[in-house]
Amino acid sequence: MIHLPNRSACDLLGIAPDLLLGRPLAEIAPQMASLLADASQSNHKIAQTQVTVMRKDQARTLLVRVTAEADGYKGGMGGYVVTFDDVTDQLRDQRTAAWADVARRIAHEIKNPLTPIQLSAERLQRKYVREIVSDPAVFSQCTETIIRQVGDLRRMVDEFSSFARMPAPVFKSENLHDIIRQTVFLQEMGQRDVTFETRLPEHALKMVCDGRLLAQALTNLLKNARESISARIEDGDKSPGLIQLTLQSAEDQVDIIIADNGRGLPEDADRLVEPYVTTRAKGTGLGLAIVKKIAEEHGGALLLANGRDGGAVVTLRFAADYLEKQATNEPERDKRAAE
Ligand SMILES: Nc1ncnc2c1ncn2[C@@H]1O[C@H](COP(=O)(O)OP(=O)(O)O)[C@@H](O)[C@H]1O
Ligand SMILES: [Mg+2]
Incomplete structure (x- = not known):
């Protein structure tokens, strides 16, 4: 049962305070409810996890922490304090930073061989197409495919490196x-x-x-x-x-x-x-x-x-x-x- 919802908790969940008061947590946020049991069973009476909630059609990730409070009289469990932060943007920024690193490596590794591949294919086409007797059309088609695909790859790699480099703006x-x-x-x-x-x-x-x-x-x-x-x-x-x-x-x-x-x-x-x-x-x-x-x-x-x-x-x-x-x-x- 929820006793004391504060304002930012309501904002994070996108639910008005009077709708939270007195309702079981399992109803409001089923993913959080299972943490209550975890907290009371853990040694330090604390449990923590990430849950995803929908707010205004947007998925938000909350870092939820539950502290179980010992009830001195009966030796059983008293209440629980559930706190949570919206970490959606933080996680997104972390992922972006990690991806920028991946992009930098990929761009570097792939870019170098592209030019020799392209030049070789162009050379095959230019120099040898006349010498092919069995099937010159297929020969041309193949070399053109290589050149075209290398072009596609190059455009992708350029996108990778512009993402990885992302210069600081000059205003x-x-x-x-x-x-x-x-x-x-x-x-x-x-x-x-x-x-x-x-x-x-x-x-x-x-x-x-x-x-x-x-x-x-x-x-x-x-x-x-x-x-x-x-x-x-x-x-x-x-x-x-x-x-x-x-x-x-x-x-x-x-x-x-x-x-x-x-x-x-x-x-x-x-x-x-x-x-x-x-x-x-x-x-x-x-x-x-x-x-x-x-x-x-x-x-x-x-x-x-x-x-x-x-x-x-x-x-x-x-x-x-x-x-x-x-x-x-x-x-x-x-x-x-x-x-
Ligand atoms: N104007 C648009 N109309 C429809 N879908 C779009 C539009 N802009 C972006 N998208 C969607 O967003 C995705 C991601 O876009 P983007 O980050 O530019 O990557 P990419 O163009 O390489 O797919 C696209 O694959 C597409 O599904
Ligand atoms: Mg795009």
Whole structure:
């Protein structure tokens, strides 16, 4: 029976205090209840474990500790104190750090042999294709396959190393319109199946950020949107692809919203930002992990949702503090400092 739920316990469980009071723990959190027995049986009257609870459709990991209190009179067990912390983000950060280490090693080991493999295949093709008499078509097909696959591998390895290296941001004042236009332009090039629509506010927005990293984040998101559209088309729904990028600033935040009409996010969407979580055959699962890291380094966040018409809506949200203030008293202060 629960006697004294405190506020943060209720918040962590996502249940109002009056709904907790007087109810058996087994009903509220069955995974925690088995710990009570463990605690009373253990020598130190303490038991601890991790449990996963669902809160607002999100799986959260709680580190739960139970202390059994001896009841002096009867020599039996008195009450229990159950304490818990939400360690979801901590665990995620630990996993990300471990994966970054793995990525660094993989990138290093795989990258080196790629160039000689590619050069050799190209050379075979160039020098010997004329000498093959039995089946030149198959010969060409094989060498082309090697070259193409090496290209795929190289792209994956590049993603590994950019995740492993992740340079610390270098903050400068950048024009968001310019960064967005350039990034969209590069993604638009060389492909006709998808239309890009960009909606930017009329007044220029300057943000203190690392322009290169921000462009990388946008590129990853646009690439995912394109791939999701291709997947939808391959599944048989051939309606034309559309990616809409909107930049909007409100009082306290700046949003870059990328909406596509692809196949939509898979289930368990909150795990997608973890490294190596992918649903694509050629995916590395690093794209969103990189975006999330970049967003956080700019005091921002990455929000994933599905739109009303089925596609994904991905939002990069930054605090408006990072926006450059319109010329007010800031330059004045700088001038004085320089004198
Ligand atoms: N715009 C999107 N629409 C649908 N699913 C998406 C979208 N962006 C990301 N995803 C899902 O998230 C997963 C992880 O994405 P990401 O981290 O970029 O890795 P990768 O692209 O290598 O799979 C993808 O495999 C896909 O299932
Ligand atoms: Mg990706």
